[in-house]
Amino acid sequence: MPKLTIRDIAQLAGLSKSTVSLVLNNSPKVDPATRDRVLEVMRSHNYTPSTAATALAKGRTPFIGMIVPGLTWHMVAAVNWGVASVIEQSPYEIILYTSTNEKDYSSLVERIRASGLSAGLLVVTHDQPLDPLEKLHRAGLPVVLVNTLGTPSTLPSVQADNYEGTRTALRHLAELGHTRIACVQGLMAYECCQERYRGYLDGLSNAGIEADPELTVDGSFHPPTIRERVTELLARRDRPTAIVAQNDNTAYAVMQAVIDCGLRVPQDVSVVGFDDIASSADTHPPLTTVRQPFPEMGKAAARLLLETIDGATGDAGPVRMSTSLIVRESTARAAKKPFRKARPPAAGPDAAPRTWSGLGPNVSRTS
Amino acid sequence: MPKLTIRDIAQLAGLSKSTVSLVLNNSPKVDPATRDRVLEVMRSHNYTPSTAATALAKGRTPFIGMIVPGLTWHMVAAVNWGVASVIEQSPYEIILYTSTNEKDYSSLVERIRASGLSAGLLVVTHDQPLDPLEKLHRAGLPVVLVNTLGTPSTLPSVQADNYEGTRTALRHLAELGHTRIACVQGLMAYECCQERYRGYLDGLSNAGIEADPELTVDGSFHPPTIRERVTELLARRDRPTAIVAQNDNTAYAVMQAVIDCGLRVPQDVSVVGFDDIASSADTHPPLTTVRQPFPEMGKAAARLLLETIDGATGDAGPVRMSTSLIVRESTARAAKKPFRKARPPAAGPDAAPRTWSGLGPNVSRTS
DNA sequence: CTGAAAGCGCTTACAG
């Protein structure tokens, strides 16, 4: 059976195409009785108007483009979940663009522009340059960023409140009696890391703790480096009793290093992460961390984009989403002195029972 | 500046729309010189034909739909990477549908059908019922499954060779001298788990090892259960020297349990996973596992779909993709007796230095 | 090899 057209419906209802179209666009000019009749005919014949024809006639498309990085991130999935839940309530569908590498990035953006397929663009940022997007936006295509790295940009964007998040984590540690609190920095080229670091510094000072420069180390989000730095920190006589990491994966490496030094989390050293990716609930011990509200960030970005497409203006700077501190078991009251002695991490695979974590979702259904 | 139309190009080139259209569809009937001129005009004016108009006139759409589960899976990202790399070479774009819960599933499929937007459908399966898709397929819409759970279906699908993958893992263990090899089953309702189990059994028998029913335990992909079962296994006098798990996340729980019993991986017990998700390269010790070629599965599925859309027929049953055994450090030669004694896992957070893993990608760039 | 004409399925003034 060939797909029904508006002409078929008109015929079946004994009306003109015009009227059917008015019903389709629920114009108030149509007689209610007529409208109901048309609606009934459509329903009973399972009619759906052709998207292509509608798009052509109306001169606008029912798609929003979404660019996601071609990587394996909890974040992308979580953001997408939020985006999808908003867009599925709208008349739009999502066209998925995966940016597999930075080189192709501007040609991807160009392709999107040229196709004219998208009424707006949602971009989950990565490391890529933002100027192609800014040009596009200036040319009139609404663009909204889910800006997890906090890359400075004039584009409307949604991002977590990195500063406040970290400050809250510091308050938590201070309340637990910690005064020697170290920070393992991520990549300070990223704005989000700078913000988190400012949150660390101000969190210390709010608690009346003087920052000790020796307790700030650069981990560059690189586990081996982090393990080294943390081992050095723990070898100090005035070693820290708490360590904040700039993301969860980093916090895992910190915990690893603590254990490798023969110390315990959280009895000897408390550890705090940032992100709250799925696995952090299942580590041993479960990680205390600052949750980025990824699904909500996706929702907010999608809503913002839809509003912009519908003609809203206000470029009121980035939308800051509140984080929340998820207190689990990697933080505890600061240990009393004297300290349990740290021992240098064992070398070689045979040196000691290797440590291990039960990381992973509680039920992992695949495969 | 308003978007250029085919009429503008025709005018600029001093030709009719018809000819320009023929160039667009690279008809051989056009004079080469003419064609080049038209192409040049298009290029210099940055012309791209309207997708909507083309779709309407041609009566077919340039989209393929992709349904992904709304979950946080390494798998989805990896499959998508493969799909994207194939589709971006084709004239199609991907419309992303996220199935957030099973209840809405058939209405989602119905929405896709009704919209008529997709020329074909790629489905990353989850737990959902497959009949709505089968109906759709019978109604003429090409559908291809990336069937990670191995759910039986008449639909064309791509899936890993679960049987052979596990058999290979068993050969690896046998070669290392293991004869007491346990299997922690996942959810046996899934075909993929049954296949893997058959691979385990046949792998044993190929190595001349008689299967000991006591060494098969049900873990249901549930870490707490798994830790319990493994602890019981290790308490046996004739405990296994190797354990195969039916996926990586499960293997993590197995390793956790081994360590908690005071034993070492791999010196006392070798552990093998299945999947090779990203984190498995960074566990301590790195996990030996059977890799599912997710990106390749995505590519194969995308290619299969494109071929089907282009009129290929052959429903030759599921495409089986070869797995590969990734040997890392969680497997080693079987220990000589006498065994190191297992001790029951310590209870309570203070009982012993808690174990930990450095899980996570080596560089974790977010955030 | 190129052009004029009709058509894809819808929308939108414009009449009535």
Added chain:
DNA sequence: CTGAAAGCGCTTACAG
């Protein structure tokens, strides 16, 4: 409140 007509930007026989 409803209908006839023109148009959205392309394609596709059909002439020539």
